Amino acid sequence: MDKGRVHCTLVTGKARVTPLxxxxxxxxxxxxxxxxxxxKTFLNEELKLDDAEHIFLTDSKVVLGYIKNCERRFHVFVANRIQQITDNSYPSQWRYVATKENPADEVSRGLTVQQLTESKWLRGPDMLWEDAISKEAEEKTIEVLPNDAEEKKAQVHSLHxxxxxxxxxxxxxxxxxxxxKRAIANCLLFISRLKQRCENKRHQRTGEKDDRETPKVGISVQDMHLVEKEVLKHVQKESFPDEIQIIESVTKRQDIPERMKRRHIKKASRHYGFDPFRDEDRLLRVGGRLQRSDEAYERKHPGILHQGHHVTKLVILHCHEQTKHQGRGMTLNQIRESGYWILRSSIQVxxxxxxxxxxxxxxxxxxxxQMSDLPCDRLTPAPPFTYSGVDCFGPWMIKESRxxxxxxxxxxxxMASRAVHIEIVNSLSTYAFIQAFRRFTALRGQVRQLRCDRGTNIVGADSEFKKAWSEMDHEKVKDTLLKEGCDYVKFVFNVPSASHMGGVWERQIRSIRSVLEALMFQSENDGGECNIYDLVNDFWNCWKKEFLQGLQIRQKWTRPQCDAMVDDVVIIKDDNALRNQ
Structure with missing residues (x-):
């Protein structure tokens, strides 16, 4: 009893088995x-001891350091238990007790009945019977061990x-x-807002009046322009350290005239012909010969960029998109119009x-x-027009009376000898072509194979022939053809839209004309008496020596390319497609 107040001390005990x-x-x-x-929380709820004073005693200075810590961070196990302790108690309620005075120490070591009756376990330590528990331990600074394994290692980044x-x-x-540029501008805006927040807190603590302007809400065009200059400055510092050092050293010298300070770059440097200098923003710019021009400053003195930097690539692509993908010349003009001068720009663009x-x-x-090999029908000697090619040409306007x-x-x-036979038709119909073909075979003999493009009249003639052959007695027809030494004519069509495959009949027949002129000149010198069989043999010999070897070299399409495969993404160009398709 003390001045009308009663101090009641409640001592409880609880223990756990040591984990495995x-x-x-x-x-x-x-x-x-x-x-x-x-x-303590359980007793408060059951006994309604909310107004009671609670004191926690421990003989572990490490635990006291954990509880009273305000700076260090710990691993999950320790951090969770510290959080529970601080949520249900205050650091000032925790006191240090020596091991000799701690009654829990006696229980943890084990006591006999005689030792238990003589111990302080039932009565408690003497400090519990005092009016106020000493706070000497609280006044002492208790810290966590400097090499505590429970502390998280923090990484500190230095800022310049x-x-x-x-x-x-x-x-x-x-x-x-x-x-x-927008990403960098957002970062700078974030930094400025953090600085503004720190300044606001400082003014609130000191009570000073903040006369600064309201912070910006978003990014402006001026911010983007400043970011662009800052990026170019760092790119130049990384790409041209030697040139910048020379220019700075020459600029500081007072014994050199101002007009001569830009001419001290080494001749081996790619900046030698530019008269480079650094402006007020410390950007490396082209001096050049346009100083008297009325153009903008960035156009007269564009900033110099290295051709291999990623920022240079972004600038080129940006200017290329501004020109709507027009080409190298207009892209270069747009780059220099925008105030950039890229070294070896033509190659990089x-x-x-x-x-x-x-x-x-x-x-x-x-x-x-790659140009394919020649087919067998162009390389095998055979009677004229056995393997033939056909094509239609024209029209010509002909007058009949009025x-x-x-x-x-x-x-x-x-196909082999490049001999030519021409028939005249009145139209490009299937019927007109069939009549021309009949006249041709009647004069030149039967044809075993006929190469052609996919003209509608020729395709129609092929269909008519197949329809007629399906109605014939093939056994009887074959016997008749064998007697005549011929066979069914076979139409070989070119690939659609591949006019180069018909070069045999579309161009270069002058070589065979030259051969025929030489043969005719030979027959005239022999008195005009020349055996037809000898003439044919001479023709084929000249054909092998003079004409066949001329087909050996590929004049174009000399490199093999990868063939288009299934699942390849391709763009098909068709001259006959509709507009904008």
Missing amino acids: KSITIPRLELTAATIAVRV SGTPSLELTRLNCFSTWFKA ARLIRKCVICNRLRSPVQIQ KELKKWGVLFTC
Whole structure:
């Protein structure tokens, strides 16, 4: 009893079995402290002791250091239990008790009945009977051990005051110049807002009046322009360290005239003919010969960029998109119009344009393949027109009395000898072609194979022949053809839209004319008396020596290419397609 007040001390005990898994002593002591807090919470709920004063005693200085810590971070096991303790108690309620005075120490070691009756376990330590528990331990500074294994290792990043430094490698993840500048501008805006928040807190603590302007809400065009200058400055510092050092050293010298300071770059340097200088923003610019021009400052003195930097690639692609994918010349003009001067720009621009998907789609040539080998019908000696090619040409306007009529020509050429036979037709119908073919075979003999393109009249003639052959007695027809030494004519059609496969009958018949002129000149010198069989043998000998070897070299399409395969993504160019398709 003290001044009308009663001090009641409630002592409770609770213990746990040591776990099978090995746990460190500090963790076991922290677990014991957590149990003490849980017991206190349980008693408050059951006995309604909300107004009572609670004091927690522990003989572990490490636990006291955990509870009273405000700076360090710990692993999950320790952090969770510290959180439970601080949620249900205050650090000022925790006191240190020596091991000799701690009654829980006697129970944990084990006591006999005689030792238990003589111990302080039933009565408690003497400090519990005092009016106020000593706070000497609280006044002492208790810290966590400096090499505590439960503490998380923190990484500290050093910051340099002054002008912030950009990590240009981070810009490699951007595909456009605008996105790169916008990302940097957002970072700078975030930094300015953090600084503004720190200043506001400082003014609130000191009570000073903040006369600064309201922070910006978003990014402005001026911010993007400043970001662009800052990025170019770092790119130049990384790409041209030697040139910048020379220019700075020359600029500081007072014994050199101002007009001569730009001419001290080494002749081996690619900047030698530019008269480079650094402006007020410390950007490396072209001096050049346009100083008296009325153009803008960035156009007269564009900033210099290295051709191999990723930022340079972004600038080229940005200017290329501004020109709507027009080509190398207009892209170069747009780059210099925008205030950039890229070293070896022509090569770099052409290289990037070749990789542009839109430009490849609009202007890339169609896929070609190496010229194939010649077919057997062009390499095997055979009677004239046994293997032939056919094509129609024209029309020509012909007058009959007062009328003007159209006439077409049907050209038959021998695949081996390149002999030519021409028939005249009045139209390009199937019926007119069949009549021309009948006249041709009646004069030149039967044809075993006929090469041609996919003209509608020729395709129609093939269909008519097949229809007629299906109605014939093939056994009787074959016997008749064998007697005549011929067979059914076979139409071999070219691939659609492949006019180059008909070059035999569309061009270059002058060589066979030259051969025939030489043979005719030989027959005239022999007195005009020349055996027809000897003439044929001479023709084929000359054909092998003079004409056949001329077909050996591929005049174009000399490189083999990969064939189009299934599942390949291709763009088909068709001259007959509708507009915009």
